[in-house]
Amino acid sequence: MTATFDPRRFDPAAARARLLALVRERAYRDGIDITLASGKKSSFYINGKTITLEPEGLWLFAKLVLHELRAFPQVTAIGGLTMGADPIASAVCALSFEAGRPLRAFLVRKEAKGHGTGSRIEGELARGQQVAILEDTITTGGSARKAIDAVREVGAVPVVVLALADREDEDGAAFRKEFDVRPLFTLAEIRG
Numbered sequence: 001m002t003a004t005f006d007p008r009r010f011d012p013a014a015a016r017a018r019l020l021a022l023v024r025e026r027a028y029r030d031g032i033d034i035t036l037a038s039g040k041k042s043s044f045y046i047n048g049k050t051i052t053l054e055p056e057g058l059w060l061f062a063k064l065v066l067h068e069l070r071a072f073p074q075v076t077a078i079g080g081l082t083m084g085a086d087p088i089a090s091a092v093c094a095l096s097f098e099a100g101r102p103l104r105a106f107l108v109r110k111e112a113k114g115h116g117t118g119s120r121i122e123g124e125l126a127r128g129q130q131v132a133i134l135e136d137t138i139t140t141g142g143s144a145r146k147a148i149d150a151v152r153e154v155g156a157v158p159v160v161v162l163a164l165a166d167r168e169d170e171d172g173a174a175f176r177k178e179f180d181v182r183p184l185f186t187l188a189e190i191r192g
Contacts, residue, residue: 012067019051019060020185023165026050026057028190038140038171046165046190048136052087062091064184065162066099069132075159077125079106080134081147088134088164106131108147120150127155135163138183141175148179165190 023046030044051057065088069075078096079089086107093105106123125131131151135144138161148158159180166172166183175181 010063010067012064015060015064015067016184019057019064020189022051022057022060023185023190024192026054027165030191036139038142040139040169040171042167046137046167046187048084048164051164052084052091052136058087058091059095061088061164061184062095065092065132065134066095066101068162068182068184069101069103072130072132072160074130075103075132076129077104077106077123077131077156078134078162079108079121079123079131079147079151081108081143082110084136084143085134085147088136092134106151108150110146121154125151125154125156129156130159131156133158133161133179135161136165138163138166138172138175138181139169140171141179141181144179144181145175 027047027050032043032045034042034045036042051061078092079085089105089107093103096103104123106121106125109120133144133147138144144161151158161179161181163181163183165185166181166187168187
């Protein structure tokens, strides 16, 4: 599928509208019975990977993340818990170079690897370095919190959590209160 707008002329409002259309078309499903990563049962699902694993969706998401990061000039690295954050961090990292604001990417393993250095984080983070945590979908904030804990263990400072979608789950209220969480879309916006 080709973009319905000219990607050479990035317009945040047009990009956001197109990405929302893609989320509604490809990622959002209602009237189903599913168990989420948090262990919660749900009757709807927002599958961020249907966006982050295809060219147009990932490009739009990464460009919009870079746009959001203009409010955080102190952020020098982006990443999150592996699988959900992997394509996003890589795309933002690549586009940040093109945009003249190079951001390092990092990936957080669910548990430390059992060989080599035993590192839980792939990518270099320094003590005091300010970072953005990336996520595709937030329910309770559990996955993002695991990434935040790993980042803090190496002395880096999580500044903001950026996500494709916030399911607006009440069990995530404490997480949203504790951290600066900025989803591109809320469940209410997706449902329209």
